[in-house]
Amino acid sequence: MSNLTAPNYTGQPADRRALGFLSTTALRSIGNARFLWAVPVVVIVIAAVVLPAFRSPISVNSLLATLAPIVIIAIGQAIVVMYGGIDLSVGAVAGLGTVVLALGPVIPGGAAGALVFSVIAGLVVGILNGLGVLAGINPLLMTFAMAGVVQGTALLLQGIPESAAPMDLIDVVGTSIGPVPLLAILAVVLLVAAWFWLSQSRTGRVVQAAGFDARIAGRLGFPIRRTTIMVYGLSGALSALGGLAIVARTYTADALVGASSVIDSIATVLVAGIVITGGVGSLLSILPAAVIIAVVGQIITLTGTDAYYQTIFKGVLLVAAMGIYQLAGRRMRMPWRLSRPAIDRPALAESTSTETPAAKDGDR
């Protein structure tokens, strides 16, 4: 009888009074990520002390403007990763988004119409990704192939004469409130909304559950088709919106402008501690992870260091983060080779290898 009660787990206990309306798993995920929040604080403090230029309002503004597209695109990527997939087409879709924005003078509705079309274009690409994944194509391959198609299309559209960087649109969305760009605020609002949706809505729960073990989710009759299309569609739409944030910062609309978005978003998501096999992690952790990447980029710019170091840094950061989480006891495996569900915590004695999925062929 002694083991009928649950074992003590080492997470943040849910504060029943103040935050009782939030899911225990969501609160526990935030608790697990509390050390991650300390890292950008330390980096910012050091940068602010060492580099006086870092403290200037212009620098803060530019830092936040860089942060916006990273966060917006990473939200979509994180939702896909939570669902056990991956989206390699985010960069190409961001590029496409900017190119469509530049079509403002050519299409009906002008700049506002272009903005709507841009997001719709991203949504359509995402839905196509979702359909491909549903058809049984590995997400890695589906979105990789889609990236090629989208980038080619964007390059073709770019050739349309009279298209131009949408300056009037940039003037509106590129404004800042004090040193804070409007788009940075939008990014944070989107992040919190997406986090709340993923942890509290029924669909969000299905994303977490099916991302952790798609086989059980299928057996229980969860709406897999709808959810898959929604997840990839969201990633596409958010990537296009990320393209808008890139245009507002760089004043250029170009098919290749999102080249670094793929590694940025994947690095952000994985540094945030969202497990690549799906179902485990907190979307809110995207913020500190993105801040780390943006601040280091800013430092590299301010110190006049060669910008190529930034790419090297992201790669190293990604691997280092994986190593740290590995040491922290999380098991990471590639989802496309997953034969049984990964377990976030070290398995208990009773739940080890004998729990392999039962042979389905038998017992007829």
Added chain:
Amino acid sequence: MSEQAVTCSHVSKSFGATRAVSDIDFFISPGEVLALVGENGAGKSTLMNMLSGGLAPDTGSITVAPPSGGHGRAVAMVHQELSLFDNLTVAENLELDRTGGRSFVSERQSREAVRRTLDGLGVSIDVDATVGDLTVGQRQLVEVAKAIAVPPTLLILDEPTSSLEAPQAELLFAAVRRLSAAGTAVIFVSHRMEELFELCDRVLVMRDGKQIEFGDMAGRTRHSLVESMVGRETTTFYPNRPAANLDATIEISLDNVSVGTALTDVTLDFPAGEITAIAGLDGHGQSELAEVLAGALKPTVGTVRLRGDAVKLGSPRVAVRRGIGYIAPNRRLDGLLLDKSVSLNTTLAAAPRLFPTGVVSSGKERDTVAGVVSRLAVKTSSLFQPIIELSGGNQQKVLIGRWLIYDKLQVLVLNDPTRGVDVGSRAQIYAVIRELAERGVAVVLVSTDLQEILGLADQIYVMYSGRITGRLDAEGASESAVMHLATGGEHLV
């Protein structure tokens, strides 16, 4: 007939040429508990899947009365394989399963409802515990709680006690009794006979997809049930045991072997020419023990000895070269190249011995494989048919045949060798296992099928919680003696 909870009239279902279920005809009244018994492969799973709506019958009809409360589902099924998500909490798992309602979750209401359900079951599990942190038994209870959160018309429990300890099983029985008193019909599947007699009102016996008996449980004896399940004298099903050879050499032995928390301080000898069975409830370290012997798992402490010499079996490849064959429990994942031919799958292990030059002689290959196919009566259209097209039983025969032709074989480790294998194939597989033992091979049989262990083995070791809790001579061993040791009881003798 309308007052019956479930009516199943003349239901049949085939998969390809195999008739999985044929002409099943029974009914359950509200509040009745029906024992569904039959051997593995008798068609129980197919029938349960049809009742729960997962499969449509080819002919016949199934009628389930709408649930009494007007909401919830008509049929709830607890599968042998759990359907919980380890990354979410108990409350979140149950909430996921709730049908209807708002699109955003109210945590307070959800926790409260789940707590009530668990209390109703008499279980004290923290609703905020992450399911991945629970023991298998606790998860099983959560799974049951999920099924009965809203009382269904029919509750199907497929081997619900296989991972429960006695007090937990009692909680489950109490919950089943409460539900049935409230009018829910229950179908109960278990290999533990005493549970069936304790809990069930009626019994439906299936054999080879057919309905053998349907009637009241009262008046049955364990013996008569087993007889109608198996359909023949149980003893003839298994090959005869040779007289015990007291001075058999020890082929392979484990010396104080521990693996993490799964296996603790195991010391065992496996004599040549004998079938040594490792019994126990699912997940008490038997699988790990088999994997250590097969070189698939490294012991953290202790040594493996082959004929007295300490050996390091770094990988299954090393083990095979030393003459140790292994049959993994999941043949599709770990045993077979599914798209390849019967022929290739058969010669996989023995190939270096059969063709020492490295060139495959097709004549020799054909002869060898044809020998295996006829010896084990493998049903295949040709030696070059992809193995995925064969039935589970025939696939398993090929796996056994693979070791039959490996002349260097000295130890054969079988991990659940007849899971999902039909009765006919079993007899042939058992005969070949015995033949291998008579050839001098030390056979290690890990299985959760008690009948198989009692029928086939020469000696039985029982495991509980990663430890060996006792040894029994198979001759004269009883199911209850094994179960006693397997549930952590002290040695009787």
